[in-house]
Amino acid sequence: xxxxxxxxxxxxxxxxxxxxxxxxxxxxxxxxxxxxxxxxxxxxxxxxxxxxxxxxxxxxxxxxxxxxxxxxxxxxxxxxxxxxxxxxxxxxxxxxxxxxxxxxxxxxxxxxxxxxxxxxxxxxxxxxxxxxxxxxxxxxxxxxxxxxxxxxxxxxxxxxxxxxxxxxxxxxxxxxxxxxxxxxxxxxxxxxxxxxxxxxxxxxxxxxxxxxxxxxxxxxxxxxxxxxxxxxxxxxxxxxxxxxxxxxxxxxxxxxxxxxxxxxxxxxxxxxxxxxxxxxxxxxxxxxxxxxxxxxxxxxxxxxxxxxxxxxxxxxxx
Amino acid sequence: xxxxxxxxxxxxxxxxxxxxxxxxxxxxxxxxxxxxxxxxxxxxxxxxxxxxxxxxxxxxxxxxxxxxxxxxxxxxxxxxxxxxxxxxxxxxxxxxxxxxxxxxxxxxxxxxxxxxxxxxxxxxxxxxxxxxxxxxxxxxxxxxxxxxxxxxxxxxxxxxxxxxxxxxxxxxxxxxxxxxxxxxxxxxxxxxxxxxxxxxxxxxxxxxxxxxxxxxxxxxxxxxxxxxxxxxxxxxxxxxxxxxxxxxxxxxx
Numbered sequence: 001x002x003x004x005x006x007x008x009x010x011x012x013x014x015x016x017x018x019x020x021x022x023x024x025x026x027x028x029x030x031x032x033x034x035x036x037x038x039x040x041x042x043x044x045x046x047x048x049x050x051x052x053x054x055x056x057x058x059x060x061x062x063x064x065x066x067x068x069x070x071x072x073x074x075x076x077x078x079x080x081x082x083x084x085x086x087x088x089x090x091x092x093x094x095x096x097x098x099x100x101x102x103x104x105x106x107x108x109x110x111x112x113x114x115x116x117x118x119x120x121x122x123x124x125x126x127x128x129x130x131x132x133x134x135x136x137x138x139x140x141x142x143x144x145x146x147x148x149x150x151x152x153x154x155x156x157x158x159x160x161x162x163x164x165x166x167x168x169x170x171x172x173x174x175x176x177x178x179x180x181x182x183x184x185x186x187x188x189x190x191x192x193x194x195x196x197x198x199x200x201x202x203x204x205x206x207x208x209x210x211x212x213x214x215x216x217x218x219x220x221x222x223x224x225x226x227x228x229x230x231x232x233x234x235x236x237x238x239x240x241x242x243x244x245x246x247x248x249x250x251x252x253x254x255x256x257x258x259x260x261x262x263x264x265x266x267x268x269x270x271x272x273x274x275x276x277x278x279x280x281x282x283x284x285x286x287x288x289x290x291x292x293x294x295x296x297x298x299x300x301x302x303x304x305x306x307x308x309x310x311x312x313x314x315x316x317x318x
Numbered sequence: 319x320x321x322x323x324x325x326x327x328x329x330x331x332x333x334x335x336x337x338x339x340x341x342x343x344x345x346x347x348x349x350x351x352x353x354x355x356x357x358x359x360x361x362x363x364x365x366x367x368x369x370x371x372x373x374x375x376x377x378x379x380x381x382x383x384x385x386x387x388x389x390x391x392x393x394x395x396x397x398x399x400x401x402x403x404x405x406x407x408x409x410x411x412x413x414x415x416x417x418x419x420x421x422x423x424x425x426x427x428x429x430x431x432x433x434x435x436x437x438x439x440x441x442x443x444x445x446x447x448x449x450x451x452x453x454x455x456x457x458x459x460x461x462x463x464x465x466x467x468x469x470x471x472x473x474x475x476x477x478x479x480x481x482x483x484x485x486x487x488x489x490x491x492x493x494x495x496x497x498x499x500x501x502x503x504x505x506x507x508x509x510x511x512x513x514x515x516x517x518x519x520x521x522x523x524x525x526x527x528x529x530x531x532x533x534x535x536x537x538x539x540x541x542x543x544x545x546x547x548x549x550x551x552x553x554x555x556x557x558x559x560x561x562x563x564x565x566x567x568x569x570x571x
Contacts, residue, residue, distance in 0.1 A: 170432065173434070174428070174431055177426070177430070177431030177434070177437060177441075178417075178424050178430075178431070178437060178440060178441065178444065179426065179427055179428050179430070179431045180431065181417055181418050181421050182418070182421055184407070184410065184414075184418070185407060185418045185421070188407045188409055188410065189405060189406070189407055189408075191369070191389075191401075192405040192406070192407065193390075193418070194369075194388070194389040194390050194393075195369070195389050195390075195393055195401075195405075196390075196393055196398075196418060196419045196421070196422060196480065196484065197390045197393035197394045197422025197423075197484060198390055198418070198421060198422060199390050206428055210428060
């Protein structure tokens with residue numbers, strides 16, 4: 001293995017190896033629980049990365065799509081009595097379809113206006129879920145029973161790990177495909193992309209639908225793991241959380257969403273002892289990251305690596 | 319006739335930026351568009367390539383009515399362009415810039431990226447054509463460089479290459495030598511001639527009169543949004559109205 005490959009895949013392989021044996025290295029039930037949630041949220045953050053990191057459209061509706069996936073799964077299994085896996089696939093497809101409808105509407109606006117439209121949509125979804133008792137169970141919420149196989153915590157851990165890897169694979173493919181080129185063109189220079197024959201609206205909607213499908217998937221997994229759903233599963237604060245995870249990890253990078261989600265989510269869990277003060281500390285860290293590492297932890301490490309490698313080459317050349 | 323423009327008009331409020339212009343571009347020819355600042359040259363380009371919708375008039379490209387069409391549709395029909403301010407994907411490497419410019423000629427969508435069967439072939443084709451286009455504009459050596467870090471002349475050349483890589487029949491070049499050092503101008507002229515040699519028609523906006531006169535098959539002169547003259551360089555440079563409006567009495571052909 002060359003040094004280049006070692007750098008590229010070494011960290012990933014090491015992390016994967018640890019992840020494979022994680023439930024059996026003596027970590028507490030509480031810790032495993034936290035890690036499962038971090039995994040689920042990192043799928044949601046990756047979904048945001050498609051539309052925000054690669055296509056440049058900041059969506060504050062990912063919390064709503066997370067909720068639509070979760071409630072879709074609950075309603076399809078509880079009320080329609082569908083098979084769990086069937087219901088899960090259908091819930092994700094429904095989420096993508098809602099994404100299509102919202103996209104057709106919201107992509108008539110740009111920049112800050114798009115953000116506001118998506119935030120409003122998130123708010124509407126939250127209010128609807130809270131008040132449509134007959135469908136969602138309202139504030140009482142509803143229970144979800146997953147398949148027998150995933151009743152245990154360890155089994156759910158591996159299920160989530162599998163879906164994290166699947167999502168990561170999709171992200172990896174997109175980031176180096178022709179479709180991904182179109183996304184990046186729209187992100188970096190819309191008028192030029194348009195002049196070069198790229199259908200802007202179509203590209204944005206495709207990106208948004210993929211993004212919503214994956215947000216819905218995260219919602220399904222969240223519902224399965226919690227076993228219970230309340231309207232907070234579609235809360236707009238979730239959308240803000242996902243944005244923070246993505247910014248800290250690095251928007252438009254492959255591993256950024258996972259790194260960011262685990263860093264922030266775990267840090268906040270560990271700081272629970274100091275109560276609400278943790279958000280103050282966290283707020284300061286966030287500001288520093290945005291100012292000094294505009295491309296997040298992963299982006300920052302990448303440029304640091306480039307500098308180190310560059311100076312090493314310069315030394316060798318001298 | 320490749321491109322035909324009939325009594326094209328564009329108003330911005332009370333201002334008539336382009337006023338009833340008729341113009342034709344023959345396949346494989348070079349047409350120079352000249353005129354003082356604010357004459358409506360760039361507005362005319364923006365109308366042709368769809369960035370602006372005309373107030374009235376008609377534009378046909380290869381017999382297809384493209385009046386008011388969206389830019390990406392016009393680009394796909396085979397009209398490429400560059401921008402006056404040299405618009406690029408500044409954060410991305412040159413070869414990625416080229417690949418994006420070729421994207422419209424590929425079919426692969428999201429599902430092809432997951433199961434890359436058709437995608438593999440297309441990616442190889444895109445990479446080959448991107449390489450050829452970089453070679454053509456003389457930037458083959460900096461395929462991995464970031465576009466935003468290039469010097470001005472290289473940026474202009476890259477923009478021309480990106481307009482060409484989608485195999486257009488007509489390219490619109492908006493001031494291809496604007497902001498370029500005097501020593502680099504002859505190279506750009508040579509490049510424009512090579513584009514013509516490939517059978518691609520060129521419409522070029524230029525301020526440097528001697529350059530346009532030497533380069534163009536036909537010249538269109540604009541002033542205050544109106545076409546005041548058109549014809550071969552010899553005809554135009556002898557036109558008294560052109561001399562009065564633009565060239566000044568000191569100019570001799």
